Amino acid sequence: MAQAKPHVLLVDSYCSFAYNLAALIKKAIPGSVLHVIKNDTHAIQDLLPVLSQFSAIVIGPGPGSPDIPSDIGVVxxxxxxAEKDMVPMFGVCLGQQSLGVEHGATIHRLDTVKHGQVSVVKHTGTEIFEGLSDIKVVRYHSLYIRTKAGSEIEELAWSEDEENGKIVMGVRHLSKPFWAVQYHPESVLTDEGGLKVFQNFWKLAQEWSQRHRPSFTPKFELELPGSHIWPRVSGRYSSHAFNKSLGKVTYTAVDVPNLAILDVAELLGAHDDSKRFVFLDSAAHPGQFSILGCLDDSSPQFTHFVHENSIEVTTGATKQRHELTDKDFWTWLDEYREARKVTGGDSTIPFWGGFAGYLTYEAGFGTLGVSVPRQSGHSETNHPDVNFVWVDRSIVVDVLNSKVWVQSLLENDGEWVQEMVQKVAALPNAPTHASSTVSIKSDVPATVKFPDEAQYINDVNRCKEYLFSGNSYELCLTGLTHITVPKESKLSTWDRYKLLRDVNAAPHAGYLRLQPTTFLSSSPERFLSYSRSPGAVCELRPIKGTVRKLPHITREIATQMLAGSRKEIAENLMIVDLIRHDLHNAVGANVDVSKFCGVEEYKTVWQLVSVIEGSLPEGTPVEVDDSLGWEVLRRSLPPGSMTGAPKKRSVELLQQLEGFERGPYSGVFGYWCAGGGGDWSVTIRSVFLHDSKKNGDEEWVVGAGGAITALSDPEAELEETNVKLNGVLNGFGASA
Structure with missing residues (x-):
């Protein structure tokens, strides 16, 4: 006879690490069924009828303070x-603070905030710390509790900070089955203080239940309305029929020695500003494949504004508006690609055709539950939040090996493929000007309006106050710089891109001309890439930590400055933990950090880079696996490296601080292949032009900023922002 599994409740206080905690719970309590709720979705009256049916409850971390009702909710x-409803409970971070405050402890601010910091924790060796020696743990907190003599809370663990003195790191309730820790057991850098402590909690919970509720047995089914079971797969995939008769890719691959990729772009019309164009450009190491869309009037373009409930599809002179009455734009685009899915392309290249374009920073707000305060009907001067084109014909170039693939998703299109192969193969022997130097017209130089420096420094200090008060661990504060190019000095946008490419070549660059947006990017940061099914693997590569390349800055010195910096490691660690959470939310348990804080070299900077990978369990239905990357993208935006953590609270705080929409900046751009794979870059080191700003003087917009932590120095943050700006401004003959 099958045995019922233990049911565990995880209460999430809007933390961006909650699903890391979920994975740890499932590992510590094998076979358990994990129910997840937010701390404000259920009143205690909603939970009491089912509470005693749980085997354990875990109170997760989150932003804010335990003495603010809106921060702590039902916790x-x-x-x-009452005793009849009591269940063994374990609190983490905010959870420990809440346990303490509700039972006589007081809450205080640390003198020196600990966000993304590793500490040694000493303990009594009893209860949840049984069998452990001193442990190394990761801390994300600015608040802590002080217990009182004679209270019901007993200290089990503590850190001895040089700056803060003795800080309580673990407690238990003297008479109730409650335990908690201040540190984060789910962090990637926490050692045995993670899994072993949870295993000890589960042992103690079972022993308590045997003594105090001997007749308790887990139910086979436990219904808690408003909760979800982790891991979960989006129900979207079962809502549409899957394409069983796949189309075929027609392609030819040829070797073209000494091929100039810019010549290929101009062959396809890059120089004609009146036409749409897509160029995803691996312009520097470690990039390898560059992608060019061969667009014509029949190539459909998809635009969507998040404050509107429709998608507009433009084909030639025809515009069709599709209402999103029963689905979001993610589902609509997923179904569109599913109906056009293909097979038969060359598996060694990443793109066969499909969606290419960008998503704004605000496009990710819906998944977070954050609103975009726009009025309907005022979007004509905004960049669309979703701006894609469907690419049926494309050229992929292996820039390291001078190999070219010409390919089409259209039926009976072999003649076009062969004609284009001949044109590309002839390029090295044809007269060319694409690679020649473009000069800036300097008769009337561009003017640059920077964000107000005093205001930026003030905002850095405001960020730090939010960090000290427990509202965030890291805030990625940004500003927008406006570049005005007088009409006398205007270049074609293609020539402008070539200038930018020349002064700041990058591995994840791009030139997108998708009306009403022209988008030039020299991004060094891949956000998310995913392989084709079966067995799709998602990889995210956050960059946090930047040092300008100068003659005396060798790799050894850069490594010392970045990997040897407590501040830089803390920034990167927080984003790694956040991304692990986003991946765990989409794929379940199979998440791995394959590189932590490696130093990588780019043309103008050294960067601190980590790599996180995730995949679905073996045996996952192919229709789910095929859309995995799209689902991970949906659940991961906006990029954590551009928000901070916890993500939702950080985004809300940044909205108030910055006072503007970021638009394409801080979003992502790239492609989703009709064969299933995809690759998306973070939209940084990028500049944008709206069609409405093309007549007369041009007005380009570029964003830049940095991650503000408790260790940030405002002047140093301003300098780092200028370093990032210069890579783009040099393409306009300007500098910060």
Whole structure:
């Protein structure tokens, strides 16, 4: 006879590490069924009818303070339930603070904030710390509790900070089955203080249940309305029929020695500003494949504004508006690609055709539950939040090996493929000007309006106050710089891109001309790439930590400055933990950090880079696996490296601080292949032009900023922002 599995409740206080905690719980309590709720979705009256049916409850971390009702929600009531409803509970970070405050402890601010910091924790060796020696743990907190003599809370663990003195790191309730830790057991850099402590908690929970509720047995089914079971797969995939008769890719691959990729772009019309164009450009190491869309009037373009409930599809002179009455734009685009899915392309290249374009920073707000304060009907001067074109014909160039693939998703299109192969193969022997130097017209130089420096420094200090008060661990503060190019000095946008490419070549660059947006990027940062199914693997590569390349800055010195910096490691660690959470939310348990804080070299900077990978379990239905990357993208935006953590609270705080929409900046651009793979870059070191700003003087916009932590120096943050700006401004003959 099958045995019922233990049911565990995880209460999430809007933390961006909650699903890391979920993975740890499932590992510590094998076979358990994990129910997840937010701390404000259920009143205690909603939970009491089912509470005693759980085997354990875990109170997760989150932003804010335990003495602010909107921050803590139902958690404060869970610590005070009657004995008949009592369940063993374990609190993490905010969870420990709440347990303490509800039972006589007081809450205080640390003198020196600990966000993304590793500390040694000493303990009594009893209860949840049984069998452990001193442990190394990761801390994300600015608040802590002080227990009182004679209170019901007993200290089990502590750190001895040079700056803060003795800080409580673990506690238990003297008479109730409640335990908690201040540190984060789920962090990638926490050692045995993670899994072993949870295993000890589960042992103690079972022993308590045997003594105090001997007749308790887990139910086979436990229904808690408004919760979800982790891991979960989006229900979207079962809502549409899957394409069983796949189309075929027609392609020819040829070797073209000494091929100039810019010549290929101009062959396809890059120089004609009136036409749409897509160029995803691996312009520097470690990039390898560059992608060019061969667009014509029949190539459909998809635009969507997040404050509107429709998608507009433009084909030639025809525009069709599709209402999103019963689905979001993610589902609509997923179904569109599914109906046009193909097979038969060369598996060694990443793109066969499909969607290419960009998503704005604000395009990710819906998944977070954050609103975009726009009025309907005022979007004509905004960049669309979703701006894609469907690419049926394309050219992929292996820039390292001078190999070219000409390919088409259209039926009976072999003649076009062969004609284009001949044109590309003839390029090295044809007269060319694409690679020649473009000069800046300097009769009337561009003018640059920078963000106000005093205001930026003031905003850095405001960010730090939010960090000290417990509202965030890291805030990625940004500003927008406006570049005005007088009509006498205007270049074609293609020539402008070539200038930018020349002064700041990057591995994840791009030139997108998708009306009403012209988009030039020299991004060094890949956000998300995913392989084709079966067995799709998602990889994210956050960059946090930047040093300008100068003659005396060798790799050894850069490594010392970045990997040897407590501040830089803390920034990167927070984003790694956030991304692990986003991946765990989409794929379940199979998440791995394959590189942590490696130093990588780019044309103008050294960067601190980590690599996180995730995949679905073996045996996952192919229709789910095929759309995995799209689902990970949906659940991961905006990029954590551009928000901070916890993500939702950080985004809300940044909205207030910055006072503007970021638009394409801080979003992503790239492609989703009709064969299933995809690659998206973070939109940084990028500049944008709206069609409405093309007549007369041009007005380009470029964003830049940095991650503000408790260790940030405002002047140094301003300098780092200028370093990032210069890579783009040099393409306009300007500098910060």
């Amino acid at each position: 404060c009531d869970l610590w005070k339930v």
